[in-house]
Amino acid sequence: MKTQNFLNSVLLALLGLLMASAVGAADLVFSPAAPAVEVGGQINLSVSGTNGAVTWTPSMGPIQGTGNQVTYLAPAETGVDSVRVLDEVGNAGTADNFGTVKITVTAKQLISQKNANWEVFTNRDSVGAFALSKDKVTLWVGTEGGLEKRNASTGELDRVYINTDGLPDNDVGALLSDAQGGVWVGTSWGLAHLKADGSWLVFKTDNSNLPSNSVRALLSDAQGGVWVGTEGGGLAHLKKDGSWQVFNKDNSNLPSNDVDALLSDAQGGVWVGTYRGLAHLKKGGYWQIFKTDNSTLPDNWVTALLSDAQGGVWVGTKRGLAHLKKDGSWQVFNKDNSNLPSNDVWALLSDAQGGVWVGTEFGGLAHFKKDGSWQVFKTDNSNLPSNDVEALFSDAQGGVWVGTFGGLAHFKKDG
Incomplete structure (x- = not known):
């Protein structure tokens, strides 16, 4: 019985966490929504709808700055950089429904x-x-x-x-x-x-x-x-x-x-x-x-x-x-x-x-x-x-x- 009560308590706690997460979760909104930048260039990015500290995680080029407004420094090669953005409570941006904003890095004009x-x-x-x-x-x-x-x-x-x-x-x-x-x-x-x-x-x-x-x-x-x-x-x-x-x-x-x-x-x-x-x-x-x-x-x-x-x-x-x-x-x-x-x-x-x-x-x-x-x-x-x-x-x-x-x-x- 004690074991069953313990398991019930754990399940209730997990359910509470999931409900809290669902209540706190929100879609982040990026600007620009579909950014494009030349190789070696830079572009300012912003995100709204956040709660607490914001983490930007690019796959190609580095991010300069912190918080809701940052600068993306484009790499030397072309491609599409998928930058994942999370805030302190785990809200993920939905620019493409996968929690990332896609930056098109184009060849230099x-x-x-x-x-x-x-x-x-x-x-x-x-x-x-x-x-x-x-x-x-x-x-x-x-x-x-x-x-x-x-x-x-x-x-x-x-x-x-x-x-x-x-x-x-x-x-x-x-x-x-x-x-x-x-x-x-x-x-x-x-x-x-x-x-x-x-x-x-x-x-x-x-x-x-x-x-x-x-x-x-x-x-x-x-x-x-x-x-x-x-x-x-x-x-x-x-x-x-x-x-x-x-x-x-x-x-x-x-x-x-x-x-x-x-x-x-x-x-x-x-x-x-x-x-x-x-x-x-x-x-x-x-x-x-x-x-x-x-x-x-x-x-x-x-x-x-x-x-x-x-x-x-x-x-x-x-x-x-x-x-x-x-x-x-x-x-x-x-x-x-x-x-x-x-x-x-x-x-x-x-x-x-x-x-x-x-x-x-x-x-x-x-x-x-x-x-x-x-x-x-x-x-x-x-x-x-x-x-x-x-x-x-x-x-x-x-x-x-x-x-x-x-x-x-x-x-x-x-x-």
């Missing part, structure tokens, strides 16, 4: 010395998409390692959003700013909407009518809705009222369910670049299809689209660059008949002067000017970080943001 008009940011291996915020303050950058929020003027990295922040997947291949200050994010595993208030909406095949989780292209419908190009699922239209309309090979004249590029026309229609040809869905629902066997399109795999501002369309393909003019005539550029450095075109951008910037695979960045001349930038004649150029975007000064396999570059107009 390098300023080109070889060519003063180039600025290169090598903190991400591959950059595939851009979008500018409504207020033109933020440059959103889609990478294989998450969504970057950067200063649109300087390129300075503000923070990185990854899957633990609400992103459905870290591989970001399409971006579109909304009119309210948020951004639509197309990933390899779903579509996300990061609203201006910081909340997330995620659309996948299992919770919506999104036809495929692999989102390759995004386009505004100018009515508050979004056109979504997917890999394997065709073209989807998410309307402002929340309803969906899906176009695929079975229910429409879409030539392929693999959609890589989208472009609006001036009449409310949509140009669609697919794996099996170029499609034009006109406002009235009529389809016009261009392929190698019925037009001068150099290849059926259409990878990029750009308006020429005259009613025509520039078309990037795997076998050259084509210009479909308003009158229906075609002009084709390739390595054999022009200075296009590669026939594999991945990205197109207007220079606002009647010329076109062309991002290619293996051939670098080409500028086809209005006067017909070409200027080509490669790793051997400039500070372009890679000859594989995936994305292009204009800055406010007439320069170009360049997304490559080797990182982010900024070509300044005044160089």
Whole structure:
């Protein structure tokens, strides 16, 4: 009996401790919630909701200072440092639901010395998409390692959003700013909407009518809705009222369910670049299809689209660059008949002067000017970080943001 009473006392004591711990436990709140810092740099961190002394335990870089506000000193190598934070009563922070705040340590942003008009940011291996915020303050950058929020003027990295922040997947291949200050994010595993208030909406095949989780292209419908190009699922239209309309090979004249590029026309229609040809869905629902066997399109795999501002369309393909003019005539550029450095075109951008910037695979960045001349930038004649150029975007000064396999570059107009 004494033994049983002793055991009961021990159990009651343990239960009391557990209850006290549960009552005292609280989630710590970190600021910033998803910090990013260059190698060798430092960043101030703070935590609130603590009770008593605070212990910071990093796995890579040291912590300077004590208490609720400290300075993190980034190590010499890149990576993600998981810093565990505990207070005196054992409260653990829940920045990622594992009692740690994750600090992204990026490569140092390098300023080109070889060519003063180039600025290169090598903190991400591959950059595939851009979008500018409504207020033109933020440059959103889609990478294989998450969504970057950067200063649109300087390129300075503000923070990185990854899957633990609400992103459905870290591989970001399409971006579109909304009119309210948020951004639509197309990933390899779903579509996300990061609203201006910081909340997330995620659309996948299992919770919506999104036809495929692999989102390759995004386009505004100018009515508050979004056109979504997917890999394997065709073209989807998410309307402002929340309803969906899906176009695929079975229910429409879409030539392929693999959609890589989208472009609006001036009449409310949509140009669609697919794996099996170029499609034009006109406002009235009529389809016009261009392929190698019925037009001068150099290849059926259409990878990029750009308006020429005259009613025509520039078309990037795997076998050259084509210009479909308003009158229906075609002009084709390739390595054999022009200075296009590669026939594999991945990205197109207007220079606002009647010329076109062309991002290619293996051939670098080409500028086809209005006067017909070409200027080509490669790793051997400039500070372009890679000859594989995936994305292009204009800055406010007439320069170009360049997304490559080797990182982010900024070509300044005044160089």
